[in-house]
Amino acid sequence: AQSVTQLGSHVSVSEGALVLLRCNYSSSVPPYLFWYVQYPNQGLQLLLKYTTGATLVKGINGFEAEFKKSETSFHLTKPSAHMSDAAEYFCAVSDAANAGKSTFGDGTTLTVKP
């Protein structure tokens, strides 16, 4: 079974500050890892994904994440927060055999203060 833990259900940063959203996963097989963003009353939009290869993954809107197998982590970062980054963020895990079935974390709500 796979699981995802997102540390901190709410994160607040000032505009221009570093954004760090934490995600730890558990998987008995090599994981596929994803970060999604959800705006109110909307579906989820993929920010970035890791399947194989380079462990530092760059996504849209200036976000990136690093897969660290030894720490079972896939933290999401952005150097400088923008007001438009305020949303809910979800980390998810799947694997090659079950890629159509993702297990999601509980989500982290990011607030950006002016």
Add this chain to the structure above:
Amino acid sequence: KAGVTQTPRYLIKTRGQQVTLSCSPISGHRSVSWYQQTPGQGLQFLFEYFSETQRNKGNFPGRFSGRQFSNSRSEMNVSTLELGDSALYLCASSLDGLHMNTEAFFGQGTRLTVV
């Protein structure tokens, strides 16, 4: 390219009724997955369909069912609705849901309210 389309966007049903939700994937996508999102349980996987066959299933009761048509459009059905079925139901489509083609595109969801 049109995105994933879910209909209807909002739905209000009475306990005991049944409901059918529809999802039209992106053209060319053959994998369709369904998720239930609630404040208490978060995002939970319901099932995935590929080429008209259910390929994966989550831990939901048999009242939740789905199907996929030859054009990859998918429907999910919930029978004997309960208050706890009130949720945002999200559909996601991907090329084949395997290996490198895992990028899933989500629809805006159907907000189901059971009263």
